[in-house]
Amino acid sequence: MPLHNLALVHAPDELNPGEKYALVWSSFLEALQHFRDAVSATEAIEVSLFGKQDYPALEASRLLREIDPSEIAGRIVSLLVKQAEEAFSPPHGTRLRIDTRAYSDQFLDPIRDLRGDQQHWPSFDPAALWSALVDEFGGDRGHEAAYRDLARQLADAFGLRPGSPLEHKKGFVVLNQRIYLNPYSNKIAQLEHHSHNDFQKLCHNLAGFVRWAIDDDEEDGRGWRIAMTLQQLARDWGYHDPIESRKLFSFGDGAIQLVTYQTRFEWRLSPALAGKLQVLLSMYPPA
Numbered sequence: 001m002p003l004h005n006l007a008l009v010h011a012p013d014e015l016n017p018g019e020k021y022a023l024v025w026s027s028f029l030e031a032l033q034h035f036r037d038a039v040s041a042t043e044a045i046e047v048s049l050f051g052k053q054d055y056p057a058l059e060a061s062r063l064l065r066e067i068d069p070s071e072i073a074g075r076i077v078s079l080l081v082k083q084a085e086e087a088f089s090p091p092h093g094t095r096l097r098i099d100t101r102a103y104s105d106q107f108l109d110p111i112r113d114l115r116g117d118q119q120h121w122p123s124f125d126p127a128a129l130w131s132a133l134v135d136e137f138g139g140d141r142g143h144e145a146a147y148r149d150l151a152r153q154l155a156d157a158f159g160l161r162p163g164s165p166l167e168h169k170k171g172f173v174v175l176n177q178r179i180y181l182n183p184y185s186n187k188i189a190q191l192e193h194h195s196h197n198d199f200q201k202l203c204h205n206l207a208g209f210v211r212w213a214i215d216d217d218e219e220d221g222r223g224w225r226i227a228m229t230l231q232q233l234a235r236d237w238g239y240h241d242p243i244e245s246r247k248l249f250s251f252g253d254g255a256i257q258l259v260t261y262q263t264r265f266e267w268r269l270s271p272a273l274a275g276k277l278q279v280l281l282s283m284y285p286p287a
Contacts, residue, residue: 017083018130021076025126028072039063069121070112076126077104084133088142093211093227096137096146103129144284150208151284154277157202158267162285172257172268173277177202179265181243189243189262196239199265203234206256206267213276226252233258 012020043060050056081100089096107129111120137145155161158175167174179199180192191199207227214223229251249258257268269277 016127016130016134017080018127018133021080021126021130025073025076025124026122029069029121032067032069035067036064070108073108073111073121073124074104077108077129080126080129080133084130084137084142088133088137090143090146090212092216092224094146094150094208096142097149098133098137103132106132147212147280148284150205150212151280152286153201153205154209155281155286157198157205160281160286162281166274169268172270173274175267175269177265177267179243179263181262182239189245190240191237191243193239196237199237200234203230207231209277209280210252210256210273212280213273222252222255226255230256 015023039058039060043056043058046053046056046058078100081098081103085096085098108124111124157177159178160175167176177199179195181195182190182192207230210223210226210230214226216223233249243260243262245260245262247260249260251257255270255273259266259268
């Protein structure tokens with residue numbers, strides 16, 4: 001069935017995102033062809049009235065160059081990947097991250113390589129792209145990919161490797177995050193730009209881990225409350241906020257603590273949460 005007929009026989013909620021964008025893409029190419037035809041006809045009128053001119057009023061080639069099918073197709077790839085991330089992420093906390101570049105390489109770059117041949121643009125297939133995303137991340141596969149990436153990022157942030165010893169202090173397991181100070185701030189200690197970004201990312205990753213580790217139904221939403229506090233800290237800590245040495249932050253009645261120093265941030269996990277982190281890393285061991 002031609003793509004434009006899909007909209008006539010199916011309600012929008014009966015189409016998956018790939019089929020919907022296939023309709024959008026088909027309609028765009030049809031409109032683009034009408035525009036090309038109209039521009040060519042108008043250009044021919046100008047030539048018939050004034051002859052061939054060095055600087056015509058209507059520069060057809062320039063007008064057509066400004067409408068780039070490659071750019072529109074690239075947006076569709078990005079939008080479908082974003083919708084797949086939302087659809088296939090675990091239900092709480094941890095966000096699935098999909099490499100947009102890989103799908104652009106597979107579904108778009110071969111067509112971009114034929115840029116001068118416009119007849120190849122109809123071969124870009126958003127429906128096939130969505131099917132590939134479903135095959136790779138549908139069902140529990142997206143959850144597994146998200147948790148595997150979470151385990152990798154936590155291991156990298158804390159320098160954890162299989163068999164490496166863990167530090168214990170005051171009944172907590174201690175995990176250290178290396179930080180760097182802003183070299184242009186002479187009077188007060190502030191996080192350097194990349195360290196600030198790493199800190200925010202770690203807060204969000206710890207929030208995702210807590211939602212995975214704590215069953216909210218059994219513990220009356222405790223995991224959600226800890227996660228929200230960690231995410232709030234990430235939002236509130238600005239680039240220019242000073243680092244107070246040995247300042248203590250506590251989350252969830254002390255289930256997680258953060259002690260700030262000017263060379264590192266010391267994260268402390270309760271034995272229960274530390275055990276859950278070991279389970280996560282054993283299920284999805286970092287490479």
